[in-house]
Amino acid sequence: MSENLEKTTSNGAGDAMLQNVGVKKEPDPAVQPHRILVLGSGFGGLYTAVYLDRYLKGLPDVRITVIDKHNFFLFTPMLHAAATGGLEPRYIAHSIRKIFRKTRIHAHIGEVLSIDLEKKTVSTQHRTMAYDDLVISLGSRTNFMNLEDRLEGVFTLKSLKDAAVINNHVIRMFEKAYWEDDPEIRKSYLTFVVVGGGPTGVELAGELHEYATRELLRDFGRRIDKSEIRVILVEATSRILPMLPPNLSLEALERLRSIGIDVLLETRLEGYQNQKVQLVGGDEIPSTTLVWAAGVKTNPLVAALDLEKDGIGRIKVNGTLESTKKPHVWVVGDNAHSMNPHSGMPYPPTAQTAVRQAKVCAHNIVARLRKRPEKLFSHEHVGGFVSIGDNYALLSAKQLTLTGMVGWFLWNLVYIHKLPIIRYRLLSTFSLFLKVFFERATTEIDLTPDPVENPSPEYQRALQEDY
Amino acid sequence: MSENLEKTTSNGAGDAMLQNVGVKKEPDPAVQPHRILVLGSGFGGLYTAVYLDRYLKGLPDVRITVIDKHNFFLFTPMLHAAATGGLEPRYIAHSIRKIFRKTRIHAHIGEVLSIDLEKKTVSTQHRTMAYDDLVISLGSRTNFMNLEDRLEGVFTLKSLKDAAVINNHVIRMFEKAYWEDDPEIRKSYLTFVVVGGGPTGVELAGELHEYATRELLRDFGRRIDKSEIRVILVEATSRILPMLPPNLSLEALERLRSIGIDVLLETRLEGYQNQKVQLVGGDEIPSTTLVWAAGVKTNPLVAALDLEKDGIGRIKVNGTLESTKKPHVWVVGDNAHSMNPHSGMPYPPTAQTAVRQAKVCAHNIVARLRKRPEKLFSHEHVGGFVSIGDNYALLSAKQLTLTGMVGWFLWNLVYIHKLPIIRYRLLSTFSLFLKVFFERATTEIDLTPDPVENPSPEYQRALQEDY
Known part of the structure; x- marks a missing residue:
């Protein structure tokens, strides 16, 4: 038990609730x-x-x-890895009580x-x-840019739960496509649209593409062909990753396109309804997965x-x-x-x-x-780190620009080094090391209430030829 | 795409649904x-x-x-470790599509x-x-032994979700106790009752005790004392672990008691209501946590x-x-x-x-x-493995009996070796190795819909003295 449980008083405002202190522990009035x-x-x-x-x-x-x-600090720059089976959720979610243990900081959950x-x-x-x-x-x-009412069943990637939900959803879309005969419906299950060309959107698109065309394709390859899988990144402006120098933005764009991601620049959404992404101008992309990563x-x-x-x-x-x-x-x-x-x-x-x-x-x-002098906040952005798919990252610091595998290793080292708990640094390092040689997880993190979705009508037209 | 999508027909029964085959892939009628x-x-x-x-x-x-x-095979003997922060859920849940990939086996989820x-x-x-x-x-x-209607809010440990729910619940009970002033209510939050002296109950009680009195106590030690934490194992018969030889059952009992677990033998439940475990005979144990592991x-x-x-x-x-x-x-x-x-x-x-x-x-x-001879099933139980708390296990094979740290290492080696996916064997081994030197996770696996529980009335009597 804390030896130092002092009385809390409001600042002279006489708040009744605040006066209602515990009776057993007498505070030291001097402290x-x-x-x-x-x-x-x-x-x-x-x-x-x-x-x-x-x-x-x-x-x-x-x-x-x-x-x-939440009782944890969430390491958001690695959320996309949790959303695509690369890291376990808890590797990037660290108990704040643990972090504060040897400090004077109290946690109130x-x-x-x-x-x-x-x-x-x-x-x-x-x-x-x-x-x-x-x-x-x-x-x-x-920030849905006032499109909230026209976005049905859109995903976001801001919380640990978001990451788990995306991970499960992607696997389930592969399960659905696996048995689906109608080529249009199959295509819609296997098209993954990400909105927003900032770091979150770019990194998620890269990981999703790799997860779908490498890991999941291995599991579902008996009935799904690589050519059926499509990952689309939609960006409203004319360039992605605006925080990077223009030449690196361009290099990132080329990398995305070279691994097979469709990047639509200067493209805005009008809505997402009936599992169709509606673009300004009238075009539609049938897709059962839309992740909104376009602003805050x-x-x-x-x-x-x-x-x-x-x-x-x-x-x-x-x-x-x-x-x-x-x-x-x-x-x-x-x-x-x-x-x-x-x-x-x-x-x-x-x-x-x-x-x-x-x-x-x-x-x-x-x-x-x-009673000492205060400081003014001023900082020059020291650069950007963006991983794009497996074993590739763009690194831009003041004098330094790195791309490719070396960048990817450095990206991981820098981020993992920032994880507050040593045990997770080691586990994440080991896990990323294994990822180079082994496969990543394609298991649903099945902790949500309804693991089996309601079968859609087309799913119920049970396909008989290959159970 | 599979090259071999044959037509499925029912065995002469003319089931209309079964005749409704896909049209595009003509089956080979000879096959x-x-x-x-x-x-x-x-x-x-x-x-x-x-x-x-x-x-x-x-x-x-x-x-x-x-x-x-589910799309996974669940390694149930290690569920108790997932329920108490020792292993990540996915380490013990392996995608069956991955396991079946190089076989002729189809998975239907x-x-x-x-x-x-x-x-x-x-x-x-x-x-x-x-x-x-x-x-x-x-x-x-x-098997609730016909007590279903008299068990309010009881936990079980059969699925991955069960493990996550227990893990989160235990952490939340510590959060509640942390701010609670009433000693009776605090005690109820910090009393964990497990019913059933089989392997599941014994292993869970051991891990829970260790998790609560070592890991969680470190996080909550400013306001919670070790003496307030109680883990109780309730068993209806006169011995625990009936599959072990009697001398080992006794040794396990002594181990449980020596680490501080209350084992109540020849004790049956009448119900669990108003957060009180009601024993046959009239005794009651106030507790907000009851895990039922007493039979199938x-x-x-x-x-x-x-x-x-x-x-x-x-x-x-x-x-x-x-x-x-x-x-x-x-x-x-x-x-x-x-x-x-x-x-x-x-x-x-x-x-x-x-x-x-x-x-x-x-x-x-x-x-x-x-058209070869069939076999009759017959097997002699080769022994039992039970881990009890950290760094201790009982091993009983035909000629061999092992206890303590050596048993615990062997227990881990044997089980981890049985995990179907090599990557998880390595990760689990590394994770268990780290557990000896570092701490385990005390982060809620916050994937369930309502992370913050409704505050109870006693919780709302906000304690003012130590935020």
């Missing part, structure tokens, strides 16, 4: 810790908490609490339901907590806060990452509209931005506590 | 393969199919099809809905299939067949493993009432029995096709 609440345990929140803990050595009376609805900036409290379904400093890093939602918008809870915000709901912050309107409210990651002083544009919503902001945010919170 | 349908891809079904394929070399005109609702022994057909939700030989190995269900009964689909059966619905078979009533209907594994000629008792429903029956059943089906 009133400074309370820092971090909302979200993604790249922004997790790293802010970890840096805070590090910078706060020697300041004992500060309490850091991270709130997240619960969903943030409301934020009261006046009373300085945050409520989850379990309790209401007061704060002195608040760090908002609740992450983003998928801020969390609705954040968008609703009475703070200064930009057009897509992000909170405007000063150079120190504090809200322009409310002191002691800090914002990092996808929730922040943080202006790049060099480019005059807000920083992009990437993991790289979030981790670097986390460091500056933690520094500034501690600096204010210690 | 009418012998059709063997295997129901279930557990130890009985999978091994029967694999042995059939091996024994049928040189007999091209035989088609083997395995039907299962679908649920067996009906078996027509007169027309010699089996229907899934996708189609109806005719057979010449039928192998029934659909496995067993949990046959599959209801099998129990309904018009064949000669025993009291718990298993099909009576001859020494050759063919139904006593219906030729060409073979039964292996938990569905078979197969008499041990030495003991005069039916063989126990174990993986060991199922695999050995599979071999004899496959031999006999092929022997009849080849």
Whole structure:
């Protein structure tokens, strides 16, 4: 049991709920810790908490609490590998209680339901907590560009569950195609459409293509031919991977096309209905799989806060990452509209931005506590890493450009090295090593409630000739 | 595409559905393969199919099809490790399409809905299939000993989903206890009851105890003390592990008690209501976790067949493993009432029995096709393997008895060696090796629809003193 269970009081606001403290543990009235609440345990929140803990050595009376609805930090840059059988889900989802164990950071597993900036409290379904400093890093939602109502049964790739659902779905489409006789319906089962030419879309398209045409084809090759499988990447603008230099964008495009992926540039969607991807202009692509990876918008809870915000709901912050309107409210990651002083544009919503902001945010919170100078956030994008299919990645750092197998190994090393738990670094390394020589998983991660889908009418026209 | 898609016809019964064959692929009327349908891809079904394929070399005109609702073979003896963070779910769930790839065996992923022994057909939700030989190995269900209606929210450990659900539940109970102040409620969250002193119950209790008092305690140790955690094993008879010699049963009992598990022998349940385990005699154990591992009964689909059966619905078979009533209907594994000629008792429903029956059943089906003599099934139980907590196992073979760490290593080697896919053997070995030096996973496998449970009233009495 913690020896240091102090009384939490709201900041003078007399909140009745907050006064209702446990009776057994008498707090030491002389100790009133400074309370820092971090909302979200993604790249922004997790790293802010970890840096805070590090910078706060020697300041004992500060309490850091991270709130997240999941008990894990999700390593999102590797989600596409979990969606296509390359990595086990838990390799990229690490318990935050484990990560925080040797720190002063507390984990509160619960969903943030409301934020009261006046009373300085945050409520989850379990309790209401007061704060002195608040760090908002609740992450983003998928931006469907106002097409929500016209997208039936679209997949996204933002959570561990999303990855498992995509993995199962792809396998099931192969199962359906395996027995299907109608060539049009077969084609629709074996056409996989990904929308969005950013890193998520490009990496997923690459992995999906490899998974379908190599791993799954081995399992289903008795009745499915490689020529029937199609992976299509749809991008609205004229280039993919806008964060890379133009020559590397072009190289990535060539790589995608050379392994057999159809890349449709300057192509927009109008909707996805009756298992047909409807393109602006009238063309349709029959497909039972559409993954939307085309952009983000801020969390609705954040968008609703009475703070200064930009057009897509992000909170405007000063150079120190504090809200322009409310002191002691800090914002990092996808929730922040943080202006790049060099480019005059807000920083992009990437993991790289979030981790670097986390460091500056933690520094500034501690600096204010210690009455020392604060820092302004400024960073030059050091480059991009994109893996495209197996054994190939594009790496672009300041002076360095790498492609191919060497890039792929480095991509893996860099990312695996960033996994917070050593055991998973080793397992992931071993697993990726095995992937070169062996096959990846084609087992459904069958934890969802309904493993066997309702048979479609065409599926019921039971094919008799080859059971 | 398969080059050999022949027409399936029912055996003279003129079933309209079966005549509705695909039009594009003309079957060769001279080739009418012998059709063997295997129901279930557990130890009985999978091994029967694999042995059939091996024994049928040189007999091209035989088609083997395995039907299962899952696309994987589940290595059930290691389920308890998946339920307690020791192994990733997919390490013990291997795609049957992958296993069958280099064989003549077809996989049909679908649920067996009906078996027509007169027309010699089996229907899934996708189609109806005719057979010449039928192998029934659909496995067993949990036998609640007629207490179903008095067991609220009980867990079982028979499927991959069961393992994931138990894993998540245990973590969530720690999360609840972490914030709970009422000592009685805390105790109930931290008390884990397992019913059944067979291998499943003993191994699960051992792993659960270790998981709770070592791994989870590390994560939650700030507010949870080891003395609050209790694992209880309830067994109705006077000894655990009845398949072991009595001295080893006793040694296992001592091991369980020495690591701190409460073993209640000669204790029966009356029910589980309002999160209280009710024992016959009136005692109650408050606990939010009850896992029922106390016995099996046959599959209801099998129990309904018009064949000669025993009291718990298993099909009576001859020494050759063919139904006593219906030729060409073979039964292996938990569905078979197969008499041990030495003991005069039916063989126990174990993986060991199922695999050995599979071999004899496959031999006999092929022997009849080849018009050679059939074999009688007879086997002496070669011993038992039970792991109890970490780094300890009991091994009992004919002349050999091993306990402790050496037994545990051998236990792992033997089981891992039986995993059908080499990549998973390597990964599991590496993972178990790491487990000795590192920690296991305490991340929720958060793939179920509702990760955050409804907060209970006591949980909502938000504890204020230590967020």
